[in-house]
Amino acid sequence: MKYGMNLLLWTSGVTQEHFPLLQSLKEWGFDGVELPMFDLDVSHYASIGAELKKTGLESTAVTVCSPEHNPISPDAAIRTAALTRLKLAIDCCAAAGSTHLCGPIHSALGEFSGTGRTADEWNRAKDILSQAGDYAKEQGVTLVVEYLNRFECYFLNSAADAGLFCRELGHSHVKTMYDTFHANIEEKSITQAVKACADQLVHVHISENDRSTPGDGGVNWDESFRALKNANYDGWLTIEAFGLALPELAAATRVWRRMFPSEEYLAKNGLQFMKSSWEGRS
Numbered sequence: 469m470k471y472g473m474n475l476l477l478w479t480s481g482v483t484q485e486h487f488p489l490l491q492s493l494k495e496w497g498f499d500g501v502e503l504p505m506f507d508l509d510v511s512h513y514a515s516i517g518a519e520l521k522k523t524g525l526e527s528t529a530v531t532v533c534s535p536e537h538n539p540i541s542p543d544a545a546i547r548t549a550a551l552t553r554l555k556l557a558i559d560c561c562a563a564a565g566s567t568h569l570c571g572p573i574h575s576a577l578g579e580f581s582g583t584g585r586t587a588d589e590w591n592r593a594k595d596i597l598s599q600a601g602d603y604a605k606e607q608g609v610t611l612v613v614e615y616l617n618r619f620e621c622y623f624l625n626s627a628a629d630a631g632l633f634c635r636e637l638g639h640s641h642v643k644t645m646y647d648t649f650h651a652n653i654e655e656k657s658i659t660q661a662v663k664a665c666a667d668q669l670v671h672v673h674i675s676e677n678d679r680s681t682p683g684d685g686g687v688n689w690d691e692s693f694r695a696l697k698n699a700n701y702d703g704w705l706t707i708e709a710f711g712l713a714l715p716e717l718a719a720a721t722r723v724w725r726r727m728f729p730s731e732e733y734l735a736k737n738g739l740q741f742m743k744s745s746w747e748g749r750s
Contacts, residue, residue, distance in 0.1 A: 469702060469703075469705060469746060469747075470499040470500060470526065470703070470704045470705070471497070471498055471499050471500075471704075471705055471706075471739055471742055471743065472498060472499060472500045472501060472502055472526075472528060472704050472705070472706035472707070473493055473498050473500075473501050473502065473706065473707050473735055473738075473739070474501070474502040474504075474530065474673070474706055474707060474708040474709070475489075475501050475502060475503060475504060476502075476504050476530070476708070476710060476714075476717065477707075477709050477710065477711060477713070477731050477734065477735070478713060478714075478731060479504065479713075479714065480504050480506055480714060480716070480717055481504060481506065481507055482503055482504065482516050484515075484519075487519050487523075490519060490520065490523045490525060491523055492732075493525065493735065494523050494524055494525055496735060496736055496739060497739055497743075498525065498735075498739060499525070499526055500520075500525050500526035500527050500528065500704070500706075501520070501525055501527050501528075502527065502528045502529065502530050502570070502706050502708070503516065503527055503528070503529045503530070503564060503566060504529075504530060504531075505529045505530065505531040505557050505560050505561070505569070506531065506532070508553070508556045508557055508559075508560050509560070510556075510559050510560055510563045511563070512560075513560040513561075513563040513564040513566075514563040514564065516564050517563055517564035517565040517566075520564065520565060521565065526565070526567070527564055527565060527566040527567075528566055528567060528568040528569075528570060528612075528671065528704060528706065529557070529560070529561050529564065529566040529568065529569050529570065530569075530570045530571045531557050531569060531570075531571045531573065532571050532572055532573075532577040533550060533553070533572065533573055533574075533575060533576045533577060534576055534577070535576045535579050536549060537549050537550040537552075537553045537554075537576070538550055538575060538576035538579065539551070539554075539573070539574060539575060539592060539593050539596040539597065540574070540575045540576075540585075540589040540590075540592045540593050540623060541576075541592070542588070542592075547592060547595075547596055550596055551596050551599055551600060554569075554573060554596070554597075554600040554603075554611075555600065555603050557569055558600070558603055558604050558607050558609050558611075559607065561607070561609045562607040562608065562609060566609065567608070567609065567610060568609070568610050568611075568612050568670065568671055568704070569604070569609055569610070569611050569612065570612040570614055570645055570671055570673075571612070571614050572613075572614050572615075572616050572620070572621055572623075572624070573597070573600075573611060573613060573614075574593045574597065574613055574623050574624055574633070575589070575593065575621055575622075575623040575624075576621075577616075577620060577621060578620060578621070579621075580621075580622055581622065583622075584622060585622060585623045585624075589623065590633070593623065593633070594633070594636065594637050597611060597613070597637060597639070597642050598637060598639055598642070600642075601637070601639040601640075601641045601642040602639075602641075604641045604642075605639075605640065605641040609641070610641050610642075610643055610670060611641060611642045611643070612643055612644065612645045612670055612671045613630055613633060613634060613642065613643070613644045613645070614630070614644070614645050614647060614650075614673075615627065615629060615630040615644070615647075615650060615654075616647075616650050617649075617650045617653040617654050618653070618654065619653075620650075625650075625654050626654055626655065626661065626664075627644075627646060627651065627655065627661035627662065627664045627665040628661070628664035628665065630644040630645075630665055630668070631644060631664050631665030631666075631667070631668050631669075634665075634668040635667070635668060643668050643669070643670040643671075644665050644668045644669060644670070645669065645670065645671035645672060645673065646661070646662060646665060646669060646671075646672050646673070646696075647672070647673035647675055647708065648672075648673065648674055648675050648676075648682075648687050648689075648692055649673070649675035649676070649677065649679065649687075649708070650675075651692075652677045652686070652687050652688075658688055658691040658692050658695050659691060659694075659695045659698075661695075662692075662695035662696060662698075662699050662701075663695070663699065666699035666700075666701070669699065669701060669703070670703050671703055671704050671706070672696065672701065672703065672704060672705050672706065673706055673707075673708040674705050674706065674707050674708070674738070674742055675687075675707070675708040675709065676709065678727050679708075679709050679710045679711075679721060679723060679727070680709060680711075680727035680728045680734065681709070681727075681728045681733065681734045681737050681738050681741075682707060682709070682737075682738040682741050682742065683737070683738070683741035683745075684728070684737075689741075689745060693745045693746060697746075705742050705746065707734075707735070707738045707739070707742070709728075709734055709738070710723050711723060711726065711727070711728065711731065711734075712725075712726055713731065
C-alpha cells in the first residue's frame with residue numbers, strides 16, 4: 469500500500485515555491501503526491517519530477533477535460549483536440565515520473581446535455597480513450613477513469629458504470645478508480661460499489677463528505693476500508709481535499725467555509741487516519 473496527498477489542497481499548479489512542501493510531506497510520512505496537471509508544459513513537469521526524485525517521493529497526476537477538449541463531443545474536431553490534449557498530459561506524466569493520470573477524462577467536467585449519456589457518447593469515449601491508452605502504454609503511464617457525482621458530470625456516476633466502461637474497453641492501460649466523496653453521494657452500498665469495479669480498480673481517493681480531513685466527517689469509513697481490503701486492493705490511497713487557499717478552486721469545488729484548522733493538520737491527521745484504518749485490518 470502507498471499513501472499519497474493530492475496537492476490541490478495547496479495549489480492548482482506546482483512550482484519551485486512548493487518544493488519545501490514536498491519535503492514536508494515526505495517527512496510527515498507520505499509515499500507520494502498527486503500532481504495537478506492543468507497547464508501542460510513537459511519541461512516544467514520534468515523539473516518537478518527531478519525534485520520529486522530528489523525528495524524521495526513518487527507521484528500520480530490528476531487532470532480534467534474542458535468543453536473544448538471533450539472526448540464525447542459530437543464534433544469530431546473537439547474529440548481530436550481531446551485526444552491531443554490527453555497525449556500531452558501523458559507526456560507531462562512521463563516527464564514527471566507519474567505512473568497514473570487520473571480524473572474524469574471521459575467527458576468535459578461540468579458540461580451537461582440535459583439528459584443521461586447516450587450510446588453514441590459511450591462509443592466516442594471508448595474510441596478516444598482506447599487511442600489515448602495505446603499512447604499511455606508506450607509512455608509507461610496508466611490512464612485512470614474517475615466517475616463523479618451527478619452534480620459534476622453525467623457520463624459516469626457509479627462504480628458499476630466505471631467498471632463496465634473499462635471492462636468493455638479492455639485496455640491494459642485504461643483502468644478506473646474509486647473516490648469516497650463521490651461514492652458517498654451516489655452509491656447505495658459501498659460494499660457492492662467496490663465489488664462492481666474491483667477487477668478494474670487501480671487507484672483510490674480518500675475524500676471526506678465535506679472535502680475536509682478524512683475521518684472527521686460522515687463517510688462510512690469502516691465499510692469503505694473493509695470493502696477495499698476484501699477486494700484485495702493494493703494500490704494508492706491518496707487524500708483529496710479542498711479548502712479556501714485558492715479562491716478559484718474553492719469556487720469550483722463549492723467550498724465556502726473553512727472546515728479544518730490548517731492544511732498541515734489535514735495532511736498529518738488524514739495520513740494517520742488512513743494508516744490506522746488500513747493497517748489495523750486483517
